[in-house]
Amino acid sequence: MNPTGSGNRAVRASRSPTSGLSAEPSLEAPVRVNEIDDPLPLDLVLLGGFEYACRPDCGLCCYAEPRIEREERPPLLQIAPLAQFGSRRGGSFLRARPDGGACQFLDANRCRVWSARPSPCRQFPVTVHVGERLQASLVLSCPGIDLSPLAEARPWTFRARPRGLEAEVEAAKRRATSSIRRTVDAARRRRRRVKSALEKTGQWVDEEEVRADLRSAIPLPVVEDFPVPDPPPVNEDLANLPLYFDHRKGPVALAGGLGAWELLELRAEGGAEPLTLVPPPARPPELTAEGHGLLEGYLRYFLERDALFGTVVPEIEPGSLSTVTDEMRKELRAIGALVLSRADVRRRGVRDAVGPLTWVDVADGIRACDQDLLDRPTWGDRL
Numbered sequence: 001m002n003p004t005g006s007g008n009r010a011v012r013a014s015r016s017p018t019s020g021l022s023a024e025p026s027l028e029a030p031v032r033v034n035e036i037d038d039p040l041p042l043d044l045v046l047l048g049g050f051e052y053a054c055r056p057d058c059g060l061c062c063y064a065e066p067r068i069e070r071e072e073r074p075p076l077l078q079i080a081p082l083a084q085f086g087s088r089r090g091g092s093f094l095r096a097r098p099d100g101g102a103c104q105f106l107d108a109n110r111c112r113v114w115s116a117r118p119s120p121c122r123q124f125p126v127t128v129h130v131g132e133r134l135q136a137s138l139v140l141s142c143p144g145i146d147l148s149p150l151a152e153a154r155p156w157t158f159r160a161r162p163r164g165l166e167a168e169v170e171a172a173k174r175r176a177t178s179s180i181r182r183t184v185d186a187a188r189r190r191r192r193r194v195k196s197a198l199e200k201t202g203q204w205v206d207e208e209e210v211r212a213d214l215r216s217a218i219p220l221p222v223v224e225d226f227p228v229p230d231p232p233p234v235n236e237d238l239a240n241l242p243l244y245f246d247h248r249k250g251p252v253a254l255a256g257g258l259g260a261w262e263l264l265e266l267r268a269e270g271g272a273e274p275l276t277l278v279p280p281p282a283r284p285p286e287l288t289a290e291g292h293g294l295l296e297g298y299l300r301y302f303l304e305r306d307a308l309f310g311t312v313v314p315e316i317e318p319g320s321l322s323t324v325t326d327e328m329r330k331e332l333r334a335i336g337a338l339v340l341s342r343a344d345v346r347r348r349g350v351r352d353a354v355g356p357l358t359w360v361d362v363a364d365g366i367r368a369c370d371q372d373l374l375d376r377p378t379w380g381d382r383l
C-alpha cells in the first residue's frame with residue numbers, strides 16, 4: 001500500500017467557527033443521530049481530549065472544492081448569485097479558482113459566504129468515516145488542533161471531552177442522517193466480500209484482534225521504508241499536490257521531482273511561487289525522545305481509525321503470504337516513514353536545521369500527511 005496518494009481537494013472542507021454551541025458531546029457512549037427515524041450511532045471516541053481553535057491567518061482547508069447539497073444552494077445563491085458549481089459522482093461542489101487556487105469565496109483568509117457555507121465547511125476539522133459504523137476523527141492537518149493528546153499512551157481511551165469542537169460535531173451529526181444508511185450497507189457488503197475471500201486463504205484477522213496485537217508494539221519505520229515515494233510532479237496539477245500550512249508562508253504544496261521535492265507557496269487566486277528544493281531522506285531521520293513519542297502516538301491513533309482497515313485490507317491479494325495483521329504492520333511503518341520524510345523536508349526547507357527531529361518537527365510532518373492519508377479510498381466513504 002502506498003500512503004502517498006495526493007489529497008483529493010474535492011473533499012477538503014473549510015474553516016470552522018469556534019464559537020456557538022449547545023451541550024458538549026459525551027464520550028461515554030456512541031451518540032445516536034437522527035434518533036427518530038433511523039438511528040445511526042456516531043462514534044466520537046477519537047475526538048477525546050483534543051482542543052481546537054481555528055487560526056485566523058490560515059485558510060488551508062479552503063484550498064478546496066467542498067460538496068454542497070441541493071438544499072444548501074438557495075441560501076448561498078442569495079448571498080452570491082454568481083456562485084459557480086461543478087458536479088462529480090452525482091453530487092455538486094463549489095468550484096475553486098483554477099491552477100491550485102482557493103475556493104472562489106476565500107477572500108483575505110475570510111469566507112465571503114460564511115452564514116451559508118456548505119456542510120463540509122461547517123464540520124471541518126471533524127471527519128466521519130462511513131463504514132461498518134460511523135466513526136468520527138479529526139483531520140490532523142489542521143493547524144488549529146493541538147496535537148498534544150497524541151503523545152499520551154492511549155488518548156482514545158481517555159474520557160476527556162474535546163474542546164472547541166462543539167459546532168463541528170453538531171454539523172457532523174446533522175450530516176449523519178438515515179440517507180447514509182445505503183452507504184453503510186454497501187460498505188458492509190464490500191467488507192464481507194473481502195473477508196470471505198481472505199478467510200478462504202487463511203489471511204483474515206478481525207480488526208480488534210489486529211489492534212490488540214499491534215497496540216502493544218506499534219510498528220515504526222525502518223531503513224527499508226526509505227526513501228518514500230515522491231508526491232505528484234508539479235506539472236501534473238497543483239490541485240492534486242499535498243498541502244500544509246506554514247506559519248510564515250501560508251499554504252504550501254509539496255511536489256515531487258528528480259531526486260528532490262519542491263516546496264511551493266500557493267496563491268489563493270491560483271498559481272504558486274517556488275520556494276526551494278529539498279531531497280527527501282534516504283534513511284530514517286533521528287528523533288528526540290519527544291519526537292519519537294509523538295510519532296508513536298500518531299500511529300496508535302491511526303490504528304484506531306476504521307478508515308485505515310478500509311483502505312489497506314481490500315488491497316491484500318488473496319493467496320499471497322500476507323495476513324491482515326502483516327499488511328497493517330507494513331502500512332503503519334509506511335505511514336511513519338511518510339511523516340518523518342515530510343517532517344524532515346519541511347524543516348530543511350525553511351530552517352536548514354540539523355540534529356534529531358523534535359516534537360515540533362514530527363507535528364509538522366503529521367500535519368503535512370494526515371489529510372492525504374484520510375483522502376484515500378476505503379470500502380466505505382467519508383463525510
Ligand code: SF4
Binds near residue numbers: 061
Ligand atoms: S485548516 Fe484549521 S486552522 Fe486552518 S482555516 Fe481550516 S479550520 Fe482553521
Ligand code: SF4
Binds near residue numbers: 117
Ligand atoms: S465556502 Fe467558505 S468556508 Fe467553505 S471552502 Fe469556500 S471559503 Fe472556505
